[in-house]
Amino acid sequence: MKLYNYWRSSCSWRVRIALNLKGLAYEYVPVHLVKDGGEQHSEAYRALNPMRTVPTLELTEGGRVRHLSQSLAILEYLEERHPSPALLPADPYARARCRMLAELVNSGIQPLQNLSVLQRIKGEFKGDDKAWCAYWIDRGLTAFQAAVQETAGTYCLGDTVSFADICLVPQLYGARRFGVDLGPYEVLTRIEAACARLPAFQAAHADRQPDAVPA
Amino acid sequence: MKLYNYWRSSCSWRVRIALNLKGLAYEYVPVHLVKDGGEQHSEAYRALNPMRTVPTLELTEGGRVRHLSQSLAILEYLEERHPSPALLPADPYARARCRMLAELVNSGIQPLQNLSVLQRIKGEFKGDDKAWCAYWIDRGLTAFQAAVQETAGTYCLGDTVSFADICLVPQLYGARRFGVDLGPYEVLTRIEAACARLPAFQAAHADRQPDAVPA
Numbered sequence: 001m002k003l004y005n006y007w008r009s010s011c012s013w014r015v016r017i018a019l020n021l022k023g024l025a026y027e028y029v030p031v032h033l034v035k036d037g038g039e040q041h042s043e044a045y046r047a048l049n050p051m052r053t054v055p056t057l058e059l060t061e062g063g064r065v066r067h068l069s070q071s072l073a074i075l076e077y078l079e080e081r082h083p084s085p086a087l088l089p090a091d092p093y094a095r096a097r098c099r100m101l102a103e104l105v106n107s108g109i110q111p112l113q114n115l116s117v118l119q120r121i122k123g124e125f126k127g128d129d130k131a132w133c134a135y136w137i138d139r140g141l142t143a144f145q146a147a148v149q150e151t152a153g154t155y156c157l158g159d160t161v162s163f164a165d166i167c168l169v170p171q172l173y174g175a176r177r178f179g180v181d182l183g184p185y186e187v188l189t190r191i192e193a194a195c196a197r198l199p200a201f202q203a204a205h206a207d208r209q210p211d212a213v214p215a
Numbered sequence: 216m217k218l219y220n221y222w223r224s225s226c227s228w229r230v231r232i233a234l235n236l237k238g239l240a241y242e243y244v245p246v247h248l249v250k251d252g253g254e255q256h257s258e259a260y261r262a263l264n265p266m267r268t269v270p271t272l273e274l275t276e277g278g279r280v281r282h283l284s285q286s287l288a289i290l291e292y293l294e295e296r297h298p299s300p301a302l303l304p305a306d307p308y309a310r311a312r313c314r315m316l317a318e319l320v321n322s323g324i325q326p327l328q329n330l331s332v333l334q335r336i337k338g339e340f341k342g343d344d345k346a347w348c349a350y351w352i353d354r355g356l357t358a359f360q361a362a363v364q365e366t367a368g369t370y371c372l373g374d375t376v377s378f379a380d381i382c383l384v385p386q387l388y389g390a391r392r393f394g395v396d397l398g399p400y401e402v403l404t405r406i407e408a409a410c411a412r413l414p415a416f417q418a419a420h421a422d423r424q425p426d427a428v429p430a
Contacts, residue, residue, distance in 0.1 A: 050361035051323055061308040069362075070322070072287075073314035080307040092295040093276040099288035103321075107285070108266055111326035120350075125340035135335075146265035147284075 002027040002058035004048065007209035009033065010110055010170035011071040012055040016209075017166045018075050020200035022082045026057075030211035033115055053114075072106050075163055087162050098157050101148060101164035105171045109140035113174060133178040141175065144168070145187050152187055154194050161195065169195050173206060217242040217273035219263065222424035224248065225325055225385035226286040227270040231424075232381045233290050235415035237297045241272075245426035248330055268329075287321050290378055302377050313372050316363060316379035320386045324355035328389060348393040356390065359383070360402050367402055369409045376410065384410050388421060 003019070003026045005012030019026050031054050032039045039045060040052040048067045049056040057068045057077075068074050079087055088095050111117070113136065118129040148164070151157045156164035172192050175182060182189055195201045207214040218234070218241045220227030234241050246269050247254045254260060255267040263282045264271040272283045272292075283289050294302055303310050326332070328351065333344040363379070366372045371379035387407050390397060397404055410416045422429040 051319060051355070051358035053323070066308065068311050068315055070315040070318035072322075073311050073318050076314055077307060077311035080310065092292060093281065095295065096283050096288050096292035099291055100283055100285040103285035103288050104266060106318075107287075107322040107326050108268070111322050112332065117327065120347075121340075125336075125342050127340050132335075140266070143266035 001025075002029050003055055004029045004031050004045070004058070005055040005209075006031055006033050007212040008206045009054045010174055011053070011106075013170035013173075013204055013206055014071045014166045015055045015057065015074050015078075016204035017169070017201055018078050018087060020203050021085060021087060021161065021166075021198075022078060024078070024082060028210055030209075032211065038115075072102060072163070075102075075166065086160075087166065089157055089160070089162065094151065094157060097147075097151055098162045098164050101144060101156055102167045104140060104144050104147065105167040108143070109137055109171060110174075112136040113178065130178050133174075134180050137171070137175045137178060137180050141171075141180070141182075141185050141188060145185055148187060148191075152191065155191055161198065165191060165195050168192065169201060170206070216240075217244050218270055219244045219246050219260070219273070220270040221246050221248050222427040223421045224269045225389055226268070226321075228385035228388075228419055228421055229286045229381045230270045230272065230289050230293075231419035232384070232416055233293050233302060235418050236300060236302060236376065236381075236413075237293060239293070239297060243425055245424075247426065253330075287317060287378070290317075290381065301375075302381065304372055304375070304377065309366065309372060312362075312366055313377045313379050316359060316371055317382045319355060319359050319362065320382040323358070324351055324386060325389075327351040328393065345393050348389075349395050352386070352390045352393060352395050356386075356395070356397075356400050356403060360400055363402060363406075367406065370406055376413065380406060380410050383407065384416060385421070 001024065003015060031045060040054060046052055049069045051069060053069060055071060057074050059066055068077060088098055113133040121127040121132050122129045148156050153159045155161050156168060168188060169192055172188060206212060216239065218230060246260060255269060261267055264284045266284060268284060270286060272289050274281055274283065283292060303313055328348040336342040336347050337344045363371050368374045370376050371383060383403060384407055387403060421427060
């Protein structure tokens with residue numbers, strides 16, 4: 001498999017964690033989201049991913065090379081094709097809680113801090129893009145911390161890593177980047193610290209990717 | 216089950232379609248998103264859904280009343296608890312394509328036309344909220360139409376209704392509301408017309424809900 005992705009993209013990061021947890025090797029193909037106006041807008045990349053987002057997973061199905069985008073759709077695919085270790089609980093209600101937490105980040109926070117959105121906030125409205133992001137992240141993390149209480153153990157869903165942790169960890173990195181005070185989020189930073197002890201999370205970290213330009 | 220929801224909310228609408236398709240009865244509990252500053256912000260509602268969004272599904276699991284939010288997490292839950300009729304294809308790759316299309320709407324378009332976002336665009340930046348929405352919808356539908364080509368039949372995934380159709384139909388209503396020209400989206404409006412012939416879609420339509428205030 002090939003993963004078209006970008007070091008700091010939280011959606012890319014989620015898929016890297018899942019691939020690592022499942023022990024699946026992949027080729028890292030960097031897509032620079034800023035250089036030359038953004039490589040994701042090239043004709044070649046749009047043919048793989050018409051939404052021009054990262055990540056895109058290249059895989060082979062039925063003897064044909066195929067492309068999948070949308071990080072949660074990719075996580076579900078990996079879970080179905082490579083069920084072990086499971087990254088969703090077994091019980092339907094627990095699975096729903098897990099997916100709910102994952103979506104709280106995936107649709108509730110991340111789309112509002114997306115590069116294309118920030119470019120319009122800054123360019124069109126001369127707005128403070130960092131404050132814009134911080135507002136949505138703070139609001140989302142408050143809800144996440146309230147919602148995770150029902151199931152939290154070492155990780156978001158008891159003592160097993162799941163989609164919820166995979167979405168939470170890159171979002172907390174984004175929170176710091178946009179200046180959010182993580183003081184009130186003790187439950188979340190405790191879970192983050194537990195994840196940070198796992199080699200799969202360490203290897204997926206933004207700053208360790210081949211295209212990383214850490215501050 | 217009870218569904219806390221709002222007639223025009225596209226995320227609420229998705230869950231109504233799925234409940235109808237699966238023949239599951241539910242009590243309709245309206246949550247007025249605008250009146251009195253928004254009923255979703257009340258303390259009582261926040262206890263059910265800390266993100267203060269609609270819909271919230273109230274259900275019973277293990278003899279306890281529970282609450283689920285995030286429409287795609289709810290759809291997955293309904294699919295697992297009530298598998299027939301299936302709203303996801305059987306094959307893992309086809310399921311991934313289906314979820315990818317659903318996410319293209321769920322995380323790629325809808326979060327940017329959310330009421331709370333429009334309030335900031337209009338209030339803080341004095342921006343044109345309708346034009347803001349139209350931009351993201353147009354961009355997302357262009358990608359959706361390109362991506363759906365691989366699988367489109369009568370519906371998004373061949374000739375069986377799926378999550379992708381459930382997300383597409385309410386989004387097209389939103390597109391018209393925000394002034395998007397749907398002329399270029401012939402494939403999508405053809406699928407929409409096929410869905411509109413199904414009683415489950417008809418009964419879930421925004422304008423037919425008890426709290427509807429159609430234009």
